[in-house]
Amino acid sequence: MTDSPTPSIEAMLSQFGATERLPLSRIQVIGGRMLHKNWNDIPHVTHNDLLDVGVLEDCRRVLNQREGVAKLTPLPMLMKALAATLSVFPRFKAALDTDGQHIIARDYCHLGFAIDTEKGLLVAVVNDCDTKSIDTIQSDIVELSEKARSKGLSAAEMAGGCFSVSSLGQIGGTSFTPIINTHQVAILGVSRLVEVPERGDDDQIVWRKKLPVSLSYDHRVINGADAGRFLAELQQQFNHMTQSV
Numbered sequence: 523m524t525d526s527p528t529p530s531i532e533a534m535l536s537q538f539g540a541t542e543r544l545p546l547s548r549i550q551v552i553g554g555r556m557l558h559k560n561w562n563d564i565p566h567v568t569h570n571d572l573l574d575v576g577v578l579e580d581c582r583r584v585l586n587q588r589e590g591v592a593k594l595t596p597l598p599m600l601m602k603a604l605a606a607t608l609s610v611f612p613r614f615k616a617a618l619d620t621d622g623q624h625i626i627a628r629d630y631c632h633l634g635f636a637i638d639t640e641k642g643l644l645v646a647v648v649n650d651c652d653t654k655s656i657d658t659i660q661s662d663i664v665e666l667s668e669k670a671r672s673k674g675l676s677a678a679e680m681a682g683g684c685f686s687v688s689s690l691g692q693i694g695g696t697s698f699t700p701i702i703n704t705h706q707v708a709i710l711g712v713s714r715l716v717e718v719p720e721r722g723d724d725d726q727i728v729w730r731k732k733l734p735v736s737l738s739y740d741h742r743v744i745n746g747a748d749a750g751r752f753l754a755e756l757q758q759q760f761n762h763m764t765q766s767v
C-alpha cells in the first residue's frame with residue numbers, strides 16, 4: 523500500500539476559501555531561521571519590571587531644548603545606562619562557549635538595537651557605548667536606522683554586539699519576550715512609557731513615569747536573582763545619569 527502524498531498547506535487551506543501564496547523577504551527568511559534557532563537552543567526566561575524615569579525624562583526635555591544638537595529619544599540614554607550596568611554585571615555581555623562549560627567574557631561594550639524596516643527586522647550595533655556620549659549614541663542610532671531602512675546594513679554594521687535592546691516604545695505594548703541574539707546571553711525589550719499612581723508621603727497619590735522593560739536571559743548563564751539585581755542597577759544608573767547630565 524502506498525501512502526498518498528501529504529497535501530500542501532496551501533491546498534489544505536484553499537478548501538475553506540480563497541488563499542494567496544506570497545514570498546517572505548530575504549531578511550525575514552534569514553532572520554527567521556536565526557530567531558528559530560536561538561529560540562530553540564537557548565532556555566529563555568523573561569523578567570519584567572517598571573523603571574522610574576520621571577527625572578530622566580525631565581532631563582531629556584531640558585537637553586532637547588539645546589540648539590544645533592539632534593533630539594534625544596529615551597533609547598540612547600537607556601543604552602548609555604546599560605553600558606554602565608554591564609560594566610557592573612559583565613556576565614550579561616559575555617557569550618556561552620560551545621562546550622557549555624565556559625563563558626567568554628568581553629572587555630568591550632558594543633550594543634545591538636533592533637530596527638523595524640519594511641523588509642523585516644535588522645539588528646545594528648553601536649560600538650563602544652561605554653565611552654561614547656549620549657549625543658553620539660543618538661546620532662549613531664539615527665544614521666544606522668536610516669541606512670537600514672534605505673540601502674540596508676553591511677555585515678560589519680550588524681556584527682560584534684555583546685547585548686541587545688529591542689525598543690517598541692514608540693509603538694506601544696506593555697511587555698513582550700525578546701529573543702536573545704547569537705553569541706549573547708541577554709536582551710532588553712522596552713515598551714511604551716506609562717504613568718502609574720503610587721502611594722506617596724502622607725498617603726497621597728503621586729503619578730510616576732515608568733518605563734516597562736523585559737529582560738530575556740539565557741538561564742544556563744544567568745539566574746533570576748541576577749536579572750533582578752541587573753535591573754535594580756539599571757535603575758541606579760538612570761538615577762546617576764540625572765545627576766551627571
Ligand code: CAO
Pocket residue numbers: 594595596597598635636637638639643663667688689690691692700712713714715733
Ligand atoms: N515610550 C514612549 N515613547 C517613546 C519610547 C518609549 N519607550 N521610546 C521612544 N519613544 C518616542 C520618542 O520619544 C519619540 O517621540 P517624539 O518624536 O515625540 O520625541 C518617538 O517615540 C521616536 O521613535 P523612533 O522610533 O523614531 O526613535 P527611537 O530612538 O525610539 O527608536 C528604533 C529607534 C530604530 C529602535 C525604532 O525606530 C525601531 O525600529 N523600533 C522597532 C524595534 C523592533 O521592531 N523591535 C521588535 C523586535 S522583536 O520583533
